[in-house]
Amino acid sequence: MTTTEIFDSLWSEYSERTPSAQKINELFISKGNKIFNDHVAFRTFDDPRVNIEVLAKPFLAAGYVECGDYTFEAKKLYAKHYEHATDKNVPRVFISQLKVAEFSSELQTEVKKMIDAIPESELHTGQLVFKGRLWGQPSFDLYEKLQAETEYAAWLYVNGFCSNHFTVDINKLETFSSLQEVNEFLKVNGFKMNTSGGEIKGTPAQFLEQSSVLADRIPVEFKETTKEITSCYYEFAFRHEMANGKLFSGFVTGSADKIFESTDMKL
Template identity: 55%
Template sequence: MNKDLLLSKLWEQYMSITPSAKKIHALLEQNGEKIENDHIAIRTFNDMRVNISVLEKPFVNAGYVAKGEYFFESKKLYAKHYEHATDANAPRIFISELELENCSESLQNSVKVLLDTCDQNVFEKEDLVLSGAVWNANSYNAYASLLEESEYAAWMYIYGFRANHFTINVNALLNFKNLEELNTYLKDNNWKMNGSGGEIKGTPEQLLEQSSTLADLCTINFDEGAKEIPSCYYEFALRYPMENGELYQGFIAASADKIFESTDVKLQNLS
């Protein structure tokens, strides 16, 4: 699958459960903006059938190259980011995985059962990253059990393989000189922002500032009844020049750690 088709399919799938992203996109375009994408984030488990080395394949085949790696000890996550080898305008790809060996035996067993019950051929598909939950995710009790230990694992149980978020490149916006102005504009238009660690994560000194909306709520029809579960969110990134004058291309682990929480149901309850 070529790069443009892959990214387009990820966007379509993302919008299907994140209507706020489509509305924010339209709102900014009506304001005269041309939206550029900074990066796309994807989640997975570090099981050898679905780990980063598996999820990266369609991107590597489409011309992406691994650049940086990141560790999130408190959330038991490891991540890598990728940049396109020849297209400087292509969005970065950020793939994270839950380090199962650092989780409880109960959570490890739950994930193993999920993966074991799948048709194993599905893990060989080129479009696995677009496949959503390839297991049976109809138990609210299973979701709640995972949520007690790892919001990340609970989100994966419901939504599976897809873009967790897209990110607007704030540097390319015409009418906002900083992230604070953009956040204010969004809040004035009734969007709720992720306030964990402050609305703006990172500093100019760190060469990257980020903010994000809270995830949309999606109705999931569990065996136990319908429940609203946080789905995906929209992120905003402002990059600063390094000493050589080029914009910083990487990520700040401490900031990304708080961005992850945009899907946390606890923040929904506080907003």
């Protein structure tokens, strides 16, 4: 697949599950802007059958290379980011995984059951990022048990392998010059921001400022009942120039830690 095919496919699925993203795009376009994506993010478990390296396969095949890694001690996550080796106009890719062994034996057992339930044929296609939930209808009881330990695992149990968020590249917007302006514009238009750790995560001194709206909620048919559960969210990133004159291209762990919470049910 080409990068265009990859991101068109990902956006099609993501925007269907995240109606607010399409509405926000329409608002930006109505103000004379063209939308560029800074990065797209995915979540997974550290099981070697579905880990970061497995989810990265279609991107590596399309010319991406690994550019950085990150550890989130409190949330027990590890992540890597990838950039295209030659085309700097395509989005970065950020993939995180849950360090399952650091959780209870019950959670470890349930995660193994999920992955064991994935058809063997799906595990070897190199296309997991497009596949969504591959372990059948979820149980609300299990969802709540996972949520008590980690929102990340509960979200992944319901949503499966998909784009967790796309990110608007604020540097490339024509009619906005700062993340503060973007946030005010979004709030005036009725969108709720993730305020965990502040509305804007990061500072010019860290060369990256990020914000996000709270995740959309969509009805999920559990075995026991139907409930509205967080799906995906839209993020916004403003990158600052470093001493060498280039825009910072990586990520800031402390900021990303709070961005993860955009899908938390409690927010």
